[in-house]
Amino acid sequence: AGGDGSEASPFRKIGEAMAHIPPASPGSPAGQGTIILHEASQPYDEVVTVGGKRLVAIVAPADERPRIVLDTTSALVTVVDLDTIAYLEGLGLESNASGPGLRIQGARTYVDRCELTKNLAGLEVLEGGELELHNSIVTAAKDDQTALYVDAATADIVYSTVVHTGPSA
Numbered sequence: 001a002g003g004d005g006s007e008a009s010p011f012r013k014i015g016e017a018m019a020h021i022p023p024a025s026p027g028s029p030a031g032q033g034t035i036i037l038h039e040a041s042q043p044y045d046e047v048v049t050v051g052g053k054r055l056v057a058i059v060a061p062a063d064e065r066p067r068i069v070l071d072t073t074s075a076l077v078t079v080v081d082l083d084t085i086a087y088l089e090g091l092g093l094e095s096n097a098s099g100p101g102l103r104i105q106g107a108r109t110y111v112d113r114c115e116l117t118k119n120l121a122g123l124e125v126l127e128g129g130e131l132e133l134h135n136s137i138v139t140a141a142k143d144d145q146t147a148l149y150v151d152a153a154t155a156d157i158v159y160s161t162v163v164h165t166g167p168s169a
Helices: 014-019
Strands: 032-037 048-050 057-060 065-069 075-082 086-088 092-094 100-105 108-112 113-117 121-124 130-134 138-139 148-151 153-157 161-163
Touching: 014 032, 014 048, 032 092, 057 065, 075 086, 100 108, 100 113, 100 138, 121 130
Parallel strands: 032 057, 048 075, 057 086, 065 092, 075 100, 086 108, 092 113, 100 121, 108 130, 113 138, 121 148, 130 153, 138 161
Antiparallel strands: 113 121, 121 138
């Protein structure tokens, strides 16, 4: 904690970085920003919300795979609000046995080279949400859970693996 976001003094939490990207307010457009996550000795253990009509990219360097690992009833990453756009690249969203890895609600989200594994539900796209999923893997933690759930929303899936084994017959 206490970093200024520079390379010499980085933020230690994703939420700290997100707080420096301003949401839209009356008479003021939303902010735009890129958050670069690096692999660490411990995975990130926080819930991340992208909203407020921001345009946010959360990305990993090509040779790293940072992970967000937490057991919570919330999604590990939630993207909400009309006119919010998120781009996620190279991340692992893992081991949320009580909730989804990613929830998109009314926002547009691009997911590239990510692994959403061992979550109660892999990915949920709800109420006007838009998903473009590329080169990614999505699974659920248990056979009787849904890897990908789309309700009143759209999903475009290209070169990705979505695994739902379902209950055995």
